[in-house]
Amino acid sequence: MSKQKPAGPYETVATVIAQEPAGAVAYCLTLECPEIARSARPPQFFTISCHPLTGDGADGISLDPLLRRPLGFYRLRPEKGEFDAVYQVVGRGTKLLATLKPGDRVRVLGPLGKYISPKDVNSQTVLLAGGGVGLPPLYSLAETLKDAGKEPIVIAGARRRETLIAPTVPRKLKRPVGGRREVQSLEPFARSDIDSVVALEEPEDGFFEGRITVPLKEYLEQDYEGGVEIVACGPPPMVRAIAGLAGEKSVKCAAIMESRMGCGIGACQTCAIKTTSGYRRVCVEGPVFDSKEIVWE
Amino acid sequence: MNQERGNKTAEPSLEIGLLGMKMRTPIIMASGTFGYAFEIARVAEFDFSQIGAVVLKSVTLEPRQGNPPPRVAETPSGMLNSIGLQNPGVDYVIRRYLGMLKNFDTNFIAGIAGDAIREYVECAGKLAAHGDIRAIEVNMSCPNVKDGRRFASDSGAAAELIGAVKKGCRKPVIAKLAPGTGDIQEIARACIDAGADALSVSNTYVGMVIDTHRRRPLLGNDAGGLSGPAIRPLAVHNVHLVYQAAARRDVPVIGCGGIMTGDDAAQMMIAGASAVQVGTAVFTNVHIAADIAAGLGRYLIAQKEKEVSAITGTLQLNRA
Ligand SMILES: Cc1cc2nc3c(=O)[nH]c(=O)nc-3n(C[C@H](O)[C@H](O)[C@H](O)COP(=O)(O)OP(=O)(O)OC[C@H]3O[C@@H](n4cnc5c(N)ncnc54)[C@H](O)[C@@H]3O)c2cc1C
Ligand SMILES: Cc1cc2nc3c(=O)[nH]c(=O)nc-3n(C[C@H](O)[C@H](O)[C@H](O)COP(=O)(O)O)c2cc1C
Ligand code: FES
Numbered sequence: 378m379s380k381q382k383p384a385g386p387y388e389t390v391a392t393v394i395a396q397e398p399a400g401a402v403a404y405c406l407t408l409e410c411p412e413i414a415r416s417a418r419p420p421q422f423f424t425i426s427c428h429p430l431t432g433d434g435a436d437g438i439s440l441d442p443l444l445r446r447p448l449g450f451y452r453l454r455p456e457k458g459e460f461d462a463v464y465q466v467v468g469r470g471t472k473l474l475a476t477l478k479p480g481d482r483v484r485v486l487g488p489l490g491k492y493i494s495p496k497d498v499n500s501q502t503v504l505l506a507g508g509g510v511g512l513p514p515l516y517s518l519a520e521t522l523k524d525a526g527k528e529p530i531v532i533a534g535a536r537r538r539e540t541l542i543a544p545t546v547p548r549k550l551k552r553p554v555g556g557r558r559e560v561q562s563l564e565p566f567a568r569s570d571i572d573s574v575v576a577l578e579e580p581e582d583g584f585f586e587g588r589i590t591v592p593l594k595e596y597l598e599q600d601y602e603g604g605v606e607i608v609a610c611g612p613p614p615m616v617r618a619i620a621g622l623a624g625e626k627s628v629k630c631a632a633i634m635e636s637r638m639g640c641g642i643g644a645c646q647t648c649a650i651k652t653t654s655g656y657r658r659v660c661v662e663g664p665v666f667d668s669k670e671i672v673w674e
Numbered sequence: 675m676n677q678e679r680g681n682k683t684a685e686p687s688l689e690i691g692l693l694g695m696k697m698r699t700p701i702i703m704a705s706g707t708f709g710y711a712f713e714i715a716r717v718a719e720f721d722f723s724q725i726g727a728v729v730l731k732s733v734t735l736e737p738r739q740g741n742p743p744p745r746v747a748e749t750p751s752g753m754l755n756s757i758g759l760q761n762p763g764v765d766y767v768i769r770r771y772l773g774m775l776k777n778f779d780t781n782f783i784a785g786i787a788g789d790a791i792r793e794y795v796e797c798a799g800k801l802a803a804h805g806d807i808r809a810i811e812v813n814m815s816c817p818n819v820k821d822g823r824r825f826a827s828d829s830g831a832a833a834e835l836i837g838a839v840k841k842g843c844r845k846p847v848i849a850k851l852a853p854g855t856g857d858i859q860e861i862a863r864a865c866i867d868a869g870a871d872a873l874s875v876s877n878t879y880v881g882m883v884i885d886t887h888r889r890r891p892l893l894g895n896d897a898g899g900l901s902g903p904a905i906r907p908l909a910v911h912n913v914h915l916v917y918q919a920a921a922r923r924d925v926p927v928i929g930c931g932g933i934m935t936g937d938d939a940a941q942m943m944i945a946g947a948s949a950v951q952v953g954t955a956v957f958t959n960v961h962i963a964a965d966i967a968a969g970l971g972r973y974l975i976a977q978k979e980k981e982v983s984a985i986t987g988t989l990q991l992n993r994a
Pocket of ligand 1: 422442446447448449450462463464465466467468469470471472510511513514634635636637638659664
């Protein structure tokens with residue numbers, strides 16, 4: 378076949394470099410996989426086998442669960458050929474992932490799906506709204522947008538401080554919101570000098586009180602010289618609420634959607650979700666969709 | 675492969691001939707898990723050299739939107755799917771997808787499905803007219819469409835369908851049987867009598883996974899087709915049964931169900947398959963055909979066999 382641009386996705390074997398708890402409920406997995414680390418662009422994703430290769434001739438044969446799990450990219454370090462993914466243990470597959478140890482080799486496929494190219498983002502300010510394990514992919518996306526000269530602002534929602542995927546630190550916002558200048562910000566974003574605010578359903582000092590839509594509304598009430606749009610990633614009810622608010626305010630909103638997957642690369646139609654133009658594959662037409670196109674069920 | 679002289683044995687040959695196709699290996703990518711080939715060919719350095727043929731995702735005369743999600747539910751060593759034959763229709767597939775096949779160095783078989791015989795016949799005719807399509811596989815058994823099992827469970831209906839498709843197209847016709855629908859030997863014989871050039875054994879088994887918390891089926895369509903290693907022994911047994919009916923008539927059997935390794939492929943062939951299909955395993959590794967081929971090669975060396983075709987139907991029952 379003739380040369381394709383860009384190359385990939387890659388079906389390959391990654392080596393586990395590290396695995397550490399991320400917050401109280403999640404893990405951060407560091408994988409060495411130069412092909413994927415160099416070509417991935419957020420919010421693309423990859424799929425990972427839940428079983429390490431054994432090297433005993435049963436290589437790559439994983440029976441239960443059979444299917445690989447899709448995960449997003451938290452931090453990409455192309456120069457080192459590494460990347461981090463943060464995941465929450467929700468079932469058998471992620472429970473097995475949590476047992477991976479440094480040195481283990483695992484089958485991966487990626488990068489998969491569409492990415493958001495800063496060139497195609499018309500607004501200068503991008504509100505990245507999300508919760509749970511939706512936040513880590515927003516981190517790599519925020520960095521990409523910032524590097525391209527955009528203004529990413531992160532809005533996170535969680536039940537309690539303990540269920541947040543990352544610790545918080547006090548921060549002076551570059552762009553104050555709702556009369557607040559000093560808030561609790563997510564530490565990884567603060568380290569990259571990206572503004573973030575957090576809404577907690579159980580109130581605490583330095584946090585917004587209530588659902589994620591509370592601070593989001595505040596942000597949408599402000600004026601943005603270069604325009605504003607939203608990217609939402611998180612639990613489906615949260616993404617839906619964000620999309621609903623975006624619709625009310627006529628602000629463009631990209632929703633990063635989840636679905637159970639078979640192949641991950643467009644061959645099987647397993648990952649279809651309902652859109653205004655029929656079923657669409659999260660793994661190829663997504664994971665990013667215009668939220669207006671999603672038919673929520 | 676180099677034919678080395680002296681006391682070193684030559685590499686065994688995985689090459690087979692099937693329905694006029696020269697296949698470098700007996701490994702065929704099954705319908706529905708390999709799309710229309712171009713999707714998976716996008717993977718960097720994708721190599722068709724260990725793939726004997728590909729069965730394209732089943733197409734229907736009209737576009738089908740498929741079933742509501744979720745469309746997959748995992749089970750130990752397997753998965754249920756309820757895709758519901760989502761496809762853009764035969765005309766779209768021919769116009770937009772088949773032109774790409776010439777870039778991929780393997781044989782292509784078109785998969786067809788439908789509700790009425792007329793739909794199958796029209797689809798088969800259109801697809802068979804394409805130069806890169808070497809054969810037609812008739813999915814008689816999709817469990818995910820209303821009434822989809824009729825053709826696979828009633829030998830009269832099966833014969834009528836295969837006979838009509840056969841009459842309407844010039845390329846070889848493969849009947850893909852469904853398991854768990856009564857006497858599979860009887861259906862196999864009916865298909866052969868109606869002119870089937872080969873039999874694929876088989877499609878998925880109908881099953882259900884229940885979310886106990888909600889007391890509802892996990893799949894949006896309630897039930898779905900079970901595939902993967904969980905069904906392998908069932909499929910091997912069915913291949914064994916169908917082979918008894920087909921061998922006498924010199925009709926090749928293609929074994930399908932749960933194949934992940936060279937040894938799995940060897941089991942199917944020993945039971946009577948001339949070639950094998952690999953579906954779900956692609957989800958675990960898109961290059962799985964190369965691994966299966968390598969495993970099959972090692973098996974042949976260990977068995978001192980020179981040709982893979984030599985193992986077909988060599989099963990020796992314990993209770994003769
Ligand atoms: C594009 C994409 C990116 C993702 N990125 C991340 C990520 O960065 N971090 C992370 O923790 N999770 C992410 N997910 C979700 C993750 O894939 C699932 O949580 C995981 O597959 C569950 O596997 P399991 O075996 O532990 O759970 P299972 O036992 O299979 O299921 C347990 C629960 O998880 C839900 N679930 C299962 N599979 C999926 C799935 N593919 N998508 C959504 N929910 C699912 C089920 O409905 C069920 O409630 C992503 C999913 C997609 C589609
Ligand atoms: C997601 C999925 C989609 C499938 N779609 C089709 C199809 O369109 N037509 C068909 O004949 N078989 C279809 N099948 C069945 C497979 O071709 C194969 O017969 C079956 O999965 C058993 O083989 P396996 O265990 O190797 O997957 C599908 C299977 C899966 C898992
Ligand atoms: S998972 Fe196969 S098409 Fe998306």
